[in-house]
Amino acid sequence: MSLKYTTVDDIPQIHQDLRRAFRTGKTKSIAFRKQQLLNLCYLVEDNWERIKDAFFADLGRPREEAQLLELNGTLGELKEAYDNVEKWAAPEKAPFSWLWFAMSPTIRNESKGVVLLISPFNYPLYLLLCPLAGAIASGNAVLMKPSELSPAMAALLTELVPRYLDPELYQVVNGGIPETTKILELPFDHILYTGGGRVARVVLAAAARHLTPVTLELGGKSPCVIDPKCDVKTAAKRIMWGKLVNAGQLCLSPDYVLVPEWFQETFVEALKNAYYELHPIDPKVSGQVTRMVNESHAARVKALIDNTKGTIVFGGEVDMETKYAAPTLIKDVRGDDSLMSEELFAPFLPVVPVKDVDEAIEFINERDHPLNIYVFTNNSAFKEKVFSNTRSGTAAANDTILHVMAYGMPFGGVGGSGTGCTTGKYIFDTFTHKRCTTDSPGWLDPALMAARYTPYNKSAFRLLNALLKPTLPPRDGSMPLATKLSYGAVIALAGLAATWLACTGKLDLRLPLRFLNRL
CATH class of the missing domain: 3.40.605.10 (Aldehyde Dehydrogenase; Chain A, domain 1)
Structure with missing residues (x-):
């Protein structure tokens, strides 16, 4: 099926027709x-x-x-x-308030x-x-x-x-x-x-x-932070799966791995084993890995892998004729490498050695906020440290990609990875x-709101102002119990007065005012 482009001259009319249809109120x-x-x-x-x-x-x-x-x-x-x-x-409905419910x-x-x-x-x-x-x-x-x-x-x-x-x-x-x-x-x-x-x-x-x-x-460059005490085999398999989904052409794709330098070889070996478990047959032959979308993207990713200073563990091939980019694992990648210059959108997985989790956090924070941060750990304190000291659109522990489908959860970026949410509610x-809409009944004026009109009635205005103006707690943030009780009493009196007025059409302000004089 061939794709026929819309005529440029027809686009304003299509837009106008949509506006006209919306104004009918059908929706x-x-x-x-x-x-x-x-x-x-x-x-x-x-x-x-x-x-x-x-x-x-x-x-x-x-x-x-x-x-x-x-x-x-x-x-x-x-x-x-x-x-x-x-x-x-x-x-x-707005949250209930004695002042505004009417x-x-x-x-x-x-x-x-x-x-x-x-x-x-x-x-x-x-x-x-x-x-x-x-x-x-x-x-x-x-x-x-x-x-x-x-x-x-x-x-x-x-x-x-x-x-x-x-x-x-x-x-x-x-x-x-x-x-x-x-x-x-x-x-x-x-x-x-x-x-x-x-x-x-x-x-x-x-x-x-x-x-x-x-x-x-x-999107952006979504990192994986590795705790050496994690379930290494499971972490490697889930990262490799997430990396190769749609040949890495996914905004949530794990873009690179941050691992302690002393643990790099162990984790690289685990990633290598995971790849061969997932693909016992060369995916170029089996057809189990998507190709690059077009020649331009294939040329882009070829330049990225050709110019890396990291060590290619396996892969590295980009076939321009078929637009096939081979799944590739690269270790010893540094922050200034070609593979770190942009979001990869390719089946390439760079492994970046760092000193420890603090350096991993610093490495992430030096760059644009990613769409997601992945953390692989069995230690809740390790996870919390990474989540609390970084910013990203979403964050996931011990898996990749799947959290976007979690029911009832927001999905969206922050900063360079986007703005706003795009799922569900x-x-x-x-x-x-x-x-926002309100509907003020007429009886509110003689009950309370008449104090807003000029010429001002001092007694009525004092009551209204006492109800509208919040009283701050002491500078240390505490609030004496007596003050809390006073607030409750004022609000309760206002509610009782409004209710009484609705029933009788009258209101005696002397009792509330005598109470206010004691505050």
Whole structure:
């Protein structure tokens, strides 16, 4: 299936049609959203094998891997949105307060409008349809821009989306730089971009012209910190598996390993054994490792491995004709090595020797905040030390990759690895405007709020001010019991006064004022 690019001149009209369709109010219906989400689930379910075929056509991706990590994960996210859209979209009552309850403070979860999703090539289904589910659940119209680097998947989604979803509200636009540039000239109510930092800067600059909020999922160099007392065999196997998933073309891929220098040879041997256990047959022959997405990426990773000053333990081959990069383990890698210059996005695993865990932490903190930090240890203090003294989008101990699918958990970067969250309820909130509403009954004025009007009544104003202005604790942070009781008494009196007024239409302020005079 060939991918046909959208005509640049048609893009503004598509955008205008989406805005017009959103203004009809069709997406306000929870029943409508729920049906669209169910249709989206069946888009995946009905086309399970065709989707696997597209993965293989674009990346040579093993069908088993595609099903395990992308199809199952995608369908799980879509089903979660379907199951929870009514709860997520329901108005939220503010926490109870004696001062404000009468105004019925409520948060309305409202749609932002027309949102733009720009997805990458490496997980072209998961990283487009999961945010799409959040956007549908929150009642938005959506313009989708799949990666042109995964043309088979983009063509398949272009065919399927209008068959399963309302074409007035959900549109796919295909293209490269000219088409994306035209899209970014248009005003959106939110943009979600998944990809690299260079393009993210372009997206942010374009969004700034319209003051459009942006969520970024960017990746980065995610390190593995090794405690020599960990379960070495299990750690090595899980790291090697995580490294080779999708040939390392994954934002959560373990990018490099930090290990005490004296322990490097032991751990390298464990990694080597793990690789041969996972791949008893050369993966170039067995087809169990994905290829690089295109010639440009193959040339990039070839330059990285050709220029390393580390010692290649196994691998090192990049076949430009087939775009196959061999799984490669490299030891004795230093911080200024070519392999440490950028996110690898390749099946290369550098091992960086350090003095100890403190130096490992320092090494991580000298660089951009990664999307994830992996720690392998059986010691809770070791894990806590690494987690507490570093920053990353997420953090995982004793495994790789799988935590992104943990139910109910946020996923997103920090700093150079991104901003905002892109899963479950958190992506729903990303595409939702939390609108504060109140409704003040007329009886509040004679009860309490009349003190705000001029000319000021000193007695009434003093009571209102006592209720509104917080009293600070002593500078050492303590608060005497008597003060706590006084606060409680004032609030209780205010509540009783409001309740009494609601019943009788009158209010005597003398009792509260006599109490305040004693404070």
